[in-house]
Amino acid sequence: MTVDLLSRQNCSDCPIRHRAVCARCSPEELDQLERLKTYKSFKAGDPILWRGDTLTYVASLVEGVATLGKTMEDGRTQMVGLLLPSDFIGRPGRSEIDFDVVAVTDLTLCCFQRKPFEALIGSTPHIAQRLVEMALDELDVAREWMLLLGRKTAREKIATFINMLVQRQHLSGAENDKRALVLPLTQEQIANYLGLTLETVSRQLSAMKKEGIVQFSDRRHFEVVDFPALHMATGDDSDGGMLV
Amino acid sequence: MTVDLLSRQNCSDCPIRHRAVCARCSPEELDQLERLKTYKSFKAGDPILWRGDTLTYVASLVEGVATLGKTMEDGRTQMVGLLLPSDFIGRPGRSEIDFDVVAVTDLTLCCFQRKPFEALIGSTPHIAQRLVEMALDELDVAREWMLLLGRKTAREKIATFINMLVQRQHLSGAENDKRALVLPLTQEQIANYLGLTLETVSRQLSAMKKEGIVQFSDRRHFEVVDFPALHMATGDDSDGGMLV
């Protein structure tokens, strides 16, 4: 019943397929995965993992949105990742986590006990290989975000964030109205993701509405009206993104 | 002859051992690695890889310092990684790189052709497993840096940077004067790493000298005089770091 809106795949069967982890698995291997798997549900706002927690599971996000965040002693916080369906949580070969994972919406995880999962990796090179690629993909995303956090202006940050939502939601199979997009976070959470304050996020978003770049139907749903202007505003591209 | 100052290991033999990639390799596997391996040298300032380059090699940094950087169309740049001896360059399973790798000092790489290296991974689970762990370690570092870039003050950034140098150089086997540390970057490069301008770096470093936290013997060599104050200045710890 859980159709993964963001990964073009029905994943009620074997959620770890999300990222094609087991595209090349043999029937026996799939069977093994099948037996390890359990589902867990969380309510919006629930902490899934806390910094320092022992990792007994690795998991694949089936439905919903979660954030990865780091918090400083004095309360300043920085989001370091946004988890959408098909994303992977956990670190084979590591028993502790050093950031917080929090459910933003109600969500479902497909969990595998870490130990047997690691054993499986140890004997199945192509799964390990796939995990390397996934980790390196995440690393690319993190580095792109470092550029954003270190060098972009508030306006560029917002534009880049919206553009990322466009990309991740278009890549997905969501065959709804092509332009209808979901804003999964509050403005405070967006501020946390972008290294800004919520007031700055509000002002920049208002400006982009006024300029007719984006249009909101309600707080959580919007569409991009002027793609070239959005592209231009990201700072990634000196021209209007026409070449891409 | 090339003794790796930063990894407690003599690595003239099999540089990929740096990160214990092949600690569990059989003699035949070591032999295979041995045959794939070539050394390449670069001069300070040389570009090693350019964004968009095709990756024909993966490599391990034997000696010297290199930076990973991203550049925007208008010239703004953000360093996204600092490579010290024993660090790994390259992405098994990926043929293109999307940032620049530049030699900061003269350096030596130990290179393996990507294709055969990937084949080796495909048939050797424990190497693949080790690479997953390495990629996840890098991801942790990148996320820690995201917190720094998004939320820390200029002073906290500088203190954190110095503290990172202490940690990486102490972890290494460098059994020279315990306090003598190398500053491998110019202040402009540091600014690039921290999302600041060079003037701000200069001012903050001067302040920390004046306060007696650090002391420079020359531009590239310094020692930390007051560790508790340094810890305090990183912002990571509300107390003076006494508990760590």
Add this chain to the structure above:
DNA sequence: AATTTTCCTTGATATAGATCAAAATATGAC
């Protein structure tokens, strides 16, 4: 439907760090 709470907007003001400018110091080349 009324009330509470959460989320968003807008304005006024402050400030950390950027930018502009210039001199002082190193470093390297010849």
Add this chain to the structure above:
DNA sequence: GTCATATTTTGATCTATATCAAGGAAAATT
């Protein structure tokens, strides 16, 4: 050793964004 270049320091000013403050709109709860 001198000249040229790269790097660092310091000062004056500016500005983007934070901070402080308060009201309004939506959502959730009763």
